[in-house]
Amino acid sequence: MRTLVVIPAYNEEDALPATLAELALVQPDLDVVVVDDGSADRTSAVARAGGAVVVTLPFNLGVGSAVRTGLRYALDHQYDRTVVFDADGQHDARSIDVLLEALDGGADVALASRFGAGTEAYPVGRVRKSAMRFLARFVHHLTGQRFTDPTSGYRAFGAPAIRLLARAYPVEYLADTVEVLLIVSAAGLTIEEVPSSMRVRTAGQPSNRRFRLVANYLRVLVGLSGAAVFRKRHDQVAVSGGVPREEDADA
Numbered sequence: 001m002r003t004l005v006v007i008p009a010y011n012e013e014d015a016l017p018a019t020l021a022e023l024a025l026v027q028p029d030l031d032v033v034v035v036d037d038g039s040a041d042r043t044s045a046v047a048r049a050g051g052a053v054v055v056t057l058p059f060n061l062g063v064g065s066a067v068r069t070g071l072r073y074a075l076d077h078q079y080d081r082t083v084v085f086d087a088d089g090q091h092d093a094r095s096i097d098v099l100l101e102a103l104d105g106g107a108d109v110a111l112a113s114r115f116g117a118g119t120e121a122y123p124v125g126r127v128r129k130s131a132m133r134f135l136a137r138f139v140h141h142l143t144g145q146r147f148t149d150p151t152s153g154y155r156a157f158g159a160p161a162i163r164l165l166a167r168a169y170p171v172e173y174l175a176d177t178v179e180v181l182l183i184v185s186a187a188g189l190t191i192e193e194v195p196s197s198m199r200v201r202t203a204g205q206p207s208n209r210r211f212r213l214v215a216n217y218l219r220v221l222v223g224l225s226g227a228a229v230f231r232k233r234h235d236q237v238a239v240s241g242g243v244p245r246e247e248d249a250d251a
C-alpha cells in the first residue's frame with residue numbers, strides 16, 4: 001500500500017516547516033506533496049527544504065483545485081491512498097493512522113471530525129457553530145448519513161475515491177468539503193467519520209474563507225439542493241426512457 005499526503009498550501013512559509021517536520025517524525029514512511037497554489041511567499045522553497053515534492057499552480061485556484069491536483073498526482077503516480085492534510089499545523093499527524101485504519105476496514109473515504117467522541121473541545125463561534133449544524137443536517141438529508149463535522153478538510157481517500165475525485169473534486173469554497181461527501185455518496189462509495197482533535201493555528205493567516213461570506217454559504221445550499229433535484233430528475237428520465245439521455249444525444 002502506497003500512501004501520499006497532499007497538503008494544499010497558500011502563503012504558508014511560516015507554518016509549513018513545523019508541519020512537515022511533524023509529518024516526517026510521526027509518519028516517516030509517507031510521501032508528501034505540497035500543492036503551492038500561487039503563493040506570493042517562499043512556500044515552495046520551505047516545502048522542498050522540508051522534504052516534500054512540490055506541485056506549483058500558476059496562480060491561486062483555491063483549496064478544491066489544489067486538492068484535485070494532489071489527487072491527480074496520486075493517480076498518475078500509482079498511490080493507493082491519499083490523505084489531505086492542512087499546511088498550518090492544525091491537524092494532528094498521529095490521526096493519519098486512524099484515518100488509514102478506517103480505509104483498511106473497508107471505507108472508501110475517511111473523514112476526521114473535530115467534534116467526534118473523545119476529542120478536545122475545538123473553539124468555534126456561535127454563528128459558525130449554528131451554520132455548521134445546519135450544514136450537517138442538510139448533508140444528512142441528502143446522503144442519509146450523519147456527520148458531526150462535514151466541513152472538516154482532514155480526510156483520507158482510497159483508490160476508487162481517488163479515481164473519481166481526481167476529475168470531479170469540486171473547486172468552489174465549501175463545496176470543496178461538503179459537496180465531496182455528496183459526490184462520493186452518490187457514486188455508491190462509503191464514508192466513515194473518525195474522531196481527531198484539532199489544534200488552533202500557530203502561525204500564518206487563516207484564510208477564514210469558509211464562513212467569511214454568508215452569501216457564499218447560501219449559494220452552496222442552493223447549489224447543493226439544485227444538484228440533488230437535478231440528479232433525481234435525471235435518474236427518473238433515464239428510468240422512464242421518455243427523453244434521450246445526455247450520452248445518447250452526444251452520440
Ligand SMILES: Nc1nc2c(ncn2[C@@H]2O[C@H](COP(=O)(O)OP(=O)(O)O)[C@@H](O)[C@H]2O)c(=O)[nH]1
Nearest residue numbers: 008009010037062063066086087088206207208
Ligand atoms: N491551495 C490552496 N490552499 C489554501 C488556500 N487557502 C487556504 N489554503 C490551505 O488550506 C488549508 C486550510 O486553510 P485554513 O485557512 O487554515 O482554513 P481553515 O482551517 O478551514 O480555517 C491550509 O493548508 C491552507 O494553506 C488556497 O487558496 N489555495
Ligand SMILES: [Mg+2]
Nearest residue numbers: 086088090201
Ligand atoms: Mg486551518
